[in-house]
Amino acid sequence: DRPCKTLLTGRDNVEFDIPSEMLIARYKPIKDDIQKKTKHPNRKTVKVKSIVPPPDLSEVEKIKRNESFSLFNPTHRERAHKLIRYLMSISDSESFFAACIYYRDRLNTQLYIYAISVAILHRKDTKSVTLPCNVKVFPQFYLNNEDFAKIQEEITVIPETKRKPILVQLRPTANDLDIEHRVAYWREDIGFNLHHWHWHLVYTTGSTQADIKVVKKDRRGELFYYMHQQMIARYNFERLSNQLARVRRRNNFEEPIVEGYYPKIRDLSTNRDFPSRQPFSFWKDVHREIASDGTVVEVNHVYRWRDVIMNAISDKQLLHENGSYISLDSEKGIDYLGDVVESSILSINPKRYGDLHNAGHELTGYIHDPEYKYLEDVGVMGNNATSARDPLFYLWHAYIDDIFVAHKESLAPYTKEELEFSGITVEKITVKVDGGQDNILCTYFQQDETEISNGLENCKRGFVKVRFIHLQHVPFTYHIQVNNKGAKRNGTVRIFMAPRKDERGEEFTLRQQRRLFIELDRFVYTLQNGSTLIKRHSKESSVTIPYDQLFSPDKKENENNDYYCKCGWPDYLLIPKGTTQGLPADLFVMVSDAEKDFVPDTNSQTFCEKKECKSASEYCGLRDKKYPDKRAMGYPFDRLPDTSLISVPKLKEFRAPYKNMKAKKVVIKFDPEVREMPNEDDEKLLV
Numbered sequence: 263d264r265p266c267k268t269l270l271t272g273r274d275n276v277e278f279d280i281p282s283e284m285l286i287a288r289y290k291p292i293k294d295d296i297q298k299k300t301k302h303p304n305r306k307t308v309k310v311k312s313i314v315p316p317p318d319l320s321e322v323e324k325i326k327r328n329e330s331f332s333l334f335n336p337t338h339r340e341r342a343h344k345l346i347r348y349l350m351s352i353s354d355s356e357s358f359f360a361a362c363i364y365y366r367d368r369l370n371t372q373l374y375i376y377a378i379s380v381a382i383l384h385r386k387d388t389k390s391v392t393l394p395c396n397v398k399v400f401p402q403f404y405l406n407n408e409d410f411a412k413i414q415e416e417i418t419v420i421p422e423t424k425r426k427p428i429l430v431q432l433r434p435t436a437n438d439l440d441i442e443h444r445v446a447y448w449r450e451d452i453g454f455n456l457h458h459w460h461w462h463l464v465y466t467t468g469s470t471q472a473d474i475k476v477v478k479k480d481r482r483g484e485l486f487y488y489m490h491q492q493m494i495a496r497y498n499f500e501r502l503s504n505q506l507a508r509v510r511r512r513n514n515f516e517e518p519i520v521e522g523y524y525p526k527i528r529d530l531s532t533n534r535d536f537p538s539r540q541p542f543s544f545w546k547d548v549h550r551e552i553a554s555d556g557t558v559v560e561v562n563h564v565y566r567w568r569d570v571i572m573n574a575i576s577d578k579q580l581l582h583e584n585g586s587y588i589s590l591d592s593e594k595g596i597d598y599l600g601d602v603v604e605s606s607i608l609s610i611n612p613k614r615y616g617d618l619h620n621a622g623h624e625l626t627g628y629i630h631d632p633e634y635k636y637l638e639d640v641g642v643m644g645n646n647a648t649s650a651r652d653p654l655f656y657l658w659h660a661y662i663d664d665i666f667v668a669h670k671e672s673l674a675p676y677t678k679e680e681l682e683f684s685g686i687t688v689e690k691i692t693v694k695v696d697g698g699q700d701n702i703l704c705t706y707f708q709q710d711e712t713e714i715s716n717g718l719e720n721c722k723r724g725f726v727k728v729r730f731i732h733l734q735h736v737p738f739t740y741h742i743q744v745n746n747k748g749a750k751r752n753g754t755v756r757i758f759m760a761p762r763k764d765e766r767g768e769e770f771t772l773r774q775q776r777r778l779f780i781e782l783d784r785f786v787y788t789l790q791n792g793s794t795l796i797k798r799h800s801k802e803s804s805v806t807i808p809y810d811q812l813f814s815p816d817k818k819e820n821e822n823n824d825y826y827c828k829c830g831w832p833d834y835l836l837i838p839k840g841t842t843q844g845l846p847a848d849l850f851v852m853v854s855d856a857e858k859d860f861v862p863d864t865n866s867q868t869f870c871e872k873k874e875c876k877s878a879s880e881y882c883g884l885r886d887k888k889y890p891d892k893r894a895m896g897y898p899f900d901r902l903p904d905t906s907l908i909s910v911p912k913l914k915e916f917r918a919p920y921k922n923m924k925a926k927k928v929v930i931k932f933d934p935e936v937r938e939m940p941n942e943d944d945e946k947l948l949v
């Protein structure tokens with residue numbers, strides 16, 4: 263997993279005994295000299311099985327080690343999946359391990375890491391294998407170049423035990439002359455970008471039908487829609503917290519892109535900075551046939567794919583490549599549509615519906631050099647680890663979300679029967695904030711640390727930590743008083759929150775607000791006859807994973823982390839920032855009938871192999887299991903409500919007929935004082 267070193271030099275505590283015939287030509291004659299140089303007395307030796315000759319993967323090797331790599335590029339995708347297919351086909355663990363070693367020094371680093379990660383995630387014999395957090399593999403994708411200069415200085419000059427954590431600047435890519443910069447703390451947050459990277463690792467698109475084994479997952483297409491819909495909803499909540507309007511949708515493909523972006527991070531493979539995009543750039547046809555990435559995508563393609571998809575939504579059916587029609591119904595329609603729009607190999611007719619969402623990433627990723635005149639590589643939008651840093655990401659995904667909304671709005675509203683839970687009344691909601699006032703959520707910025715030496719070029723120089731700033735909230739507990747007129751039964755408690763007022767300070771209509779509801783938690787609770795007080799702590803949220811699980815904070819890799827379990831919204835970003843005066847929000851609670859919501863064999867306790875690992879099923883699903891909720895994702899806000907008799911319905915009118923729903927007005931208050939970590943114990947922190 264070291265991007266810079268040959269595995270011949272070993273890891274911190276292990277040395278690989280690699281058969282000479284498996285080494286690349288440069289290392290073969292000098293194997294002993296290399297190992298003598300890096301010899302460490304306490305290292306355990308791991309013998310590597312010889313797998314020579316391995317299958318011919320010269321096609322994969324065509325992406326050179328010093329080239330950029332983009333999963334949005336179909337050729338790159340195909341080459342990565344060629345390796346994945348081989349890694350998945352190996353029958354025994356020893357040979358799989360040997361293959362990972364063999365290709366380490368031969369293939370493009372990003373392609374290699376992606377491929378072995380997907381294989382480890384999907385092979386049965388590697389379920390308990392620990393892989394490092396991506397910020398420890400590719401720290402360059404998450405940390406500013408200037409910070410790297412400081413890190414290099416620290417590890418070169420300062421002895422390991424005397425090192426201090428390197429302070430990473432908050433919001434380093436621009437200043438407030440660019441209004442979009444107000445939400446850079448969120449777009450460029452390390453944990454948020456880790457979540458997005460892990461999500462795409464779990465929900466890989468595949469390249470051909472041969473990849474079905476690693477792509478097919480329960481409601482995959484629907485989850486593509488829902489996870490990204492929630493990203494946009496959360497981004498808009500964050501924007502309204504910073505006096506910014508909700509994000510524009512990029513629905514006019516000729517329009518200049520007002521938002522510039524200067525990422526100031528480095529592409530590890532090319533050793534160059536990721537290219538920047540000037541404000542007012544245009545999408546241009548990408549014809550990079552002469553570049554090794556060979557990308558070709560035209561703006562016209564996007565128009566064509568948009569039109570056939572929108573026509574299918576109007577017709578309420580998709581044309582399968584075998585000539586049959588598939589109904590875009592209320593149950594499965596969104597799942598088909600998600601795979602079509604993204605698109606993944608599960609798209610039922612890629613020739614007709616194309617590659618719409620991926621094409622937007624590519625047109626933007628190559629906007630600075632669409633014809634390869636300047637020998638430039640792909641920008642941040644071309645990489646899943648970095649794309650969500652760019653303001654344009656949200657314009658594009660807001661548009662993609664519009665397509666899904668067009669489908670959802672074509673469905674009949676939920677009926678009374680689908681929304682009610684007879685005999686159940688949500689009587690009272692109180693948010694008890696630790697050490698604070700009821701119903702006033704408190705946010706602030708705080709410092710945290712993570713160790714990253716594994717991903718540094720000179721990784722033999724010992725450990726080094728970075729200290730960075732992220733948003734945080736004061737923990738809280740929901741107290742939800744529920745009355746059950748019937749016998750003991752289970753209810754699914756669904757908790758959402760949305761900003762109450764629009765950019766003008768007026769209350770949102772339900773049609774607007776339903777797209778802004780962020781899911782905070784969903785869980786099943788047993789309701790006794792009579793009154794039940796449900797107490798649920800914010801840390802238990804089934805949307806999030808804790809900091810330690812995401813970052814594996816110890817200096818050696820934490821052994822309690824399953825890779826899949828790293829998919830999850832960072833706990834510290836559960837609550838949007840709010841404002842110093844207090845941002846009004848609606849907290850909405852619905853209790854639905856758990857019997858109707860039930861999906862067998864989805865007990866999330868058993869999902870993560872180790873009990874220390876928490877699952878975050880709302881946005882990430884469950885490993886090897888079905889999605890643990892039978893309802894449409896986003897229910898009950900995913901469809902237009904049946905409030906046809908009311909001219910401009912608001913949340914109040916929507917929930918009024920249903921006793922199993924209730925809303926509480928809450929306030930999100932932001933404290934501008936950054937909670938710093940103590941400095942005096944810095945040396946101790948490194949031990």
Ligand code: CUO
Pocket residue numbers: 458462490619623646649659
């Ligand atoms: Cu996650 Cu466009 O799908 O980045």
